[in-house]
Amino acid sequence: MIYHHIALNVPLSDGILTYAHDTALAEGVRVVVPFRGKPQTGIVWATGVTPDIDTAKIRKIQTAFTAEPPLPEAWRKLMAFAARYYHYPLGQAVAAALPQGLKDAKPVVLPEPPLFYGLSETGRMQTPPPARFHKKSALWQALADTDGLPLPALKQINSQAGKLLEEWAQQGWITAQSAAKPLLRPSAYCLNEAQQNASAEIQTAFGRFQPFLLYGVTGSGKTEVYFDVMAKVLAAGRQVLFLLPEINLTPQLLKRVEARFADVPTAVLHSQTAAGRRTQDYLRAMLGQAKLIIGTRLSVFAPLPDVGLVVVDEEHDSSFKQDNELRYHARDLAVWRAKQAACPIVLGSATPSLESWHKAQNGAYRLLELPQRAHTAAKLPQVDILNVGRLQLDNGFSPQALSLIQENYRNGGMTLVYLNRRGFSPALFCGDCGYTFGCPNCSAKMVLHRRVRQLRCHHCDHREPVPYKCPDCGNQDLTAVGQGTQRVEEMLRNLLPQAAVVRVDRDSTAHKDDWAELYRRIREGGVDILVGTQMIAKGHDFARLNLVVVLNADGSLYSSDFRAPERLFAELMQVSGRAGRADKAGRVLIQTQLPEHPVFSAVKMQDYRLFADRELAERKLFDMPPFGFQTAIRADAPNVAQAMDFLNGIKALVEPLLPEGVTQFGAAPMLMVRLAERERAQIFLESSSRKNLHYALDLWLQVLKQDSDRHIRWSVDVDPQEM
Ligand code: ADP
Ligand code: ZN
Numbered sequence: 001m002i003y004h005h006i007a008l009n010v011p012l013s014d015g016i017l018t019y020a021h022d023t024a025l026a027e028g029v030r031v032v033v034p035f036r037g038k039p040q041t042g043i044v045w046a047t048g049v050t051p052d053i054d055t056a057k058i059r060k061i062q063t064a065f066t067a068e069p070p071l072p073e074a075w076r077k078l079m080a081f082a083a084r085y086y087h088y089p090l091g092q093a094v095a096a097a098l099p100q101g102l103k104d105a106k107p108v109v110l111p112e113p114p115l116f117y118g119l120s121e122t123g124r125m126q127t128p129p130p131a132r133f134h135k136k137s138a139l140w141q142a143l144a145d146t147d148g149l150p151l152p153a154l155k156q157i158n159s160q161a162g163k164l165l166e167e168w169a170q171q172g173w174i175t176a177q178s179a180a181k182p183l184l185r186p187s188a189y190c191l192n193e194a195q196q197n198a199s200a201e202i203q204t205a206f207g208r209f210q211p212f213l214l215y216g217v218t219g220s221g222k223t224e225v226y227f228d229v230m231a232k233v234l235a236a237g238r239q240v241l242f243l244l245p246e247i248n249l250t251p252q253l254l255k256r257v258e259a260r261f262a263d264v265p266t267a268v269l270h271s272q273t274a275a276g277r278r279t280q281d282y283l284r285a286m287l288g289q290a291k292l293i294i295g296t297r298l299s300v301f302a303p304l305p306d307v308g309l310v311v312v313d314e315e316h317d318s319s320f321k322q323d324n325e326l327r328y329h330a331r332d333l334a335v336w337r338a339k340q341a342a343c344p345i346v347l348g349s350a351t352p353s354l355e356s357w358h359k360a361q362n363g364a365y366r367l368l369e370l371p372q373r374a375h376t377a378a379k380l381p382q383v384d385i386l387n388v389g390r391l392q393l394d395n396g397f398s399p400q401a402l403s404l405i406q407e408n409y410r411n412g413g414m415t416l417v418y419l420n421r422r423g424f425s426p427a428l429f430c431g432d433c434g435y436t437f438g439c440p441n442c443s444a445k446m447v448l449h450r451r452v453r454q455l456r457c458h459h460c461d462h463r464e465p466v467p468y469k470c471p472d473c474g475n476q477d478l479t480a481v482g483q484g485t486q487r488v489e490e491m492l493r494n495l496l497p498q499a500a501v502v503r504v505d506r507d508s509t510a511h512k513d514d515w516a517e518l519y520r521r522i523r524e525g526g527v528d529i530l531v532g533t534q535m536i537a538k539g540h541d542f543a544r545l546n547l548v549v550v551l552n553a554d555g556s557l558y559s560s561d562f563r564a565p566e567r568l569f570a571e572l573m574q575v576s577g578r579a580g581r582a583d584k585a586g587r588v589l590i591q592t593q594l595p596e597h598p599v600f601s602a603v604k605m606q607d608y609r610l611f612a613d614r615e616l617a618e619r620k621l622f623d624m625p626p627f628g629f630q631t632a633i634r635a636d637a638p639n640v641a642q643a644m645d646f647l648n649g650i651k652a653l654v655e656p657l658l659p660e661g662v663t664q665f666g667a668a669p670m671l672m673v674r675l676a677e678r679e680r681a682q683i684f685l686e687s688s689s690r691k692n693l694h695y696a697l698d699l700w701l702q703v704l705k706q707d708s709d710r711h712i713r714w715s716v717d718v719d720p721q722e723m
Contacts, residue, residue: 207308211365214349324715329719557597653703
């Protein structure tokens with residue numbers, strides 16, 4: 001008997017269990033084994049191991065899919081790293097990274113390699129079809145000009161390509177081979193100087209690991225830079241991994257890719273593609289058949305035998321972080337993969353994450369800039385900050401906002417009314433001097449709990465009574481933020497009964513088809529006023545949109561989440577970038593009670609650097625990321641006291657064993673304490689040393705894994721993105 005370690009999706013010994021087989025199986029082979037009376041699919045993780053349990057107890061592997069290619073070593077190393085870094089059981093991490101078809105206990109159907117067609121020797125000696133049959137002639141010409149083109153590309157030239165190929169093949173005029181160098185179409189544009197420089201710099205790093213931060217305002221032509229570099233890598237026959245936020249992976253983007261890379265075998269990995277299709281695309285990537293792999297965060301786990309370039313668009317986007325099970329950050333793993341594969345990686349954004357910006361500042365990443373919009377005519381928007389502190393608002397609208405919206409409607413423009421929902425927590429501030437209430441113990445802002453008349457810190461659980469005056473200026477009229485914006489749509493419908501008002505949020509665009517439909521309506525000019533939250537801010541280019549009204553930006557500024565201002569800034573920049581993209585400058589009106597806040601001046605000047613430098617200075621002061629590192633340990637229970645007690649009990653156990661420079665904050669109730677009939681609390685471990693932080697987390701996990709209180713569920717989140 002040969003003993004094997006098998007990675008399984010089971011909650012036992014990190015999902016690595018020992019099974020026996022008559023012969024040695026290759027590592028990475030899929031197998032089916034019995035587990036608690038049921039067949040379970042797993043991956044061979046190690047062969048020829050010495051069992052550490054009684055061999056009589058070791059069960060046999062039932063089936064080994066040896067006809068399938070094993071999951072490659074580089075992929076297994078990636079999974080091992082992800083499991084270790086995110087402190088997640090390896091077997092379960094593997095399950096989170098595989099498509100359904102590879103988790104089923106049956107063999108997969110391997111995808112056929114794509115065929116590339118061209119003219120054979122005899123074909124080349126034939127007289128081409130006469131030019132007056134111009135479609136037929138064009139197809140012939142394409143076949144004559146190429147080393148090999150796949151059917152989809154030929155169908156673009158002549159929709160009858162399938163039938164004609166068959167006819168010509170019968171004459172012996174056609175060759176079909178399973179590998180070819182794609183014939184790439186040049187860009188429709190001539191890249192401008194900044195684009196050319198960026199592309200050239202990236203190309204100097206081919207064949208070695210080098211991260212680039214491509215910083216360029218919305219519309220500056222980042223995508224054309226990615227395409228230019230991608231074309232070079234694809235022309236060399238190597239693979240490219242292109243990651244995008246879910247919301248940017250639109251049919252429009254795919255069309256743009258297809259227009260440029262029609263003859264490149266492409267795999268699209270998206271959480272919404274059907275399981276069967278996703279499995280096939282995963283396999284095509286793994287077998288090297290697909291050369292261009294486009295996808296959302298989950299595609300960072302696609303096995304890629306020959307990757308020569310990784311691109312992460314909108315690298316600051318929070319959708320790259322998975323917020324359940326294996327809580328990975330796809331951007332960070334993408335950098336790891338580029339290093340593993342010794343290839344360049346391009347992180348692109350108009351508002352880079354402060355983590356990436358910091359790395360570009362200290363030289364770990366190379367900064368590339370596109371300072372101007374690509375259409376020379378496109379102008380930056382005019383941004384006005386309106387102090388609404390002393391104004392009477394009508395359902396959240398100032399009189400100025402209402403008249404701008406009316407006027408824009410009369411002039412045939414399209415308006416976006418933008419609501420900020422995320423990172424929102426009720427807070428107290430001074431309407432006179434703008435003072436906000438920070439926690440005396442840590443860097444978080446305190447949250448207003450009206451019923452108990454307290455300010456509470458959700459980071460360290462400090463509590464104090466609501467003050468009756470401003471500690472800075474003595475003003476006794478302290479204001480609470482959080483006016484409702486629920487009635488915005490009604491308000492607008494009453495104001496302009498003739499206008500087409502459409503709301504966009506998670507509910508109204510639950511399906512990708514909903515979004516595609518809405519997008520079509522907007523493009524066709526069927527929408528006058530769009531009411532939306534974060535979703536609408538990203539990546540969409542609406543020619544008629546020329547006015548953006550931001551109703552309630554302030555919530556983020558008092559948020560207990562230290563990243564809230566960063567997100568607000570990115571969203572305001574994006575939302576204002578939406579306005580006036582074509583030829584006329586757009587207008588942006590931001591309502592706020594804190595007009596002096598640096599976020600707003602930076603948005604007004606459209607100046608990311610100004611914001612980033614100031615925000616980083618503040619982070620540094622408090623040792624917050626990217627200067628220090630964090631891990632959250634969360635627990636939920638029927639009531640929050642149980643969750644807090646559970647965490648505090650372990651905190652006390654671990655405290656004397658903590659390595660130097662690691663601090664524990666909390667336990668504190670989570671901001672949204674109740675979720676699905678459970679109540680949640682969390683503790684933060686913080687340190688400027690990742691190593692010490694991971695050591696402390698291991699201490700926690702030793703206790704957590706032994707603790708068998710059935711009422712409590714717990715999880716850990718390394719580098720949490722949401723507080
Ligand atoms: P980003 O990805 O930075 O938002 P895009 O690459 O989408 O920018 O480019 C914005 C717009 O400018 C697109 O409509 C694109 O087709 C156009 N564009 C990009 N590069 C050029 C160029 N060199 N010359 C003219 N137009 C360009
Ligand atoms: Zn605190």
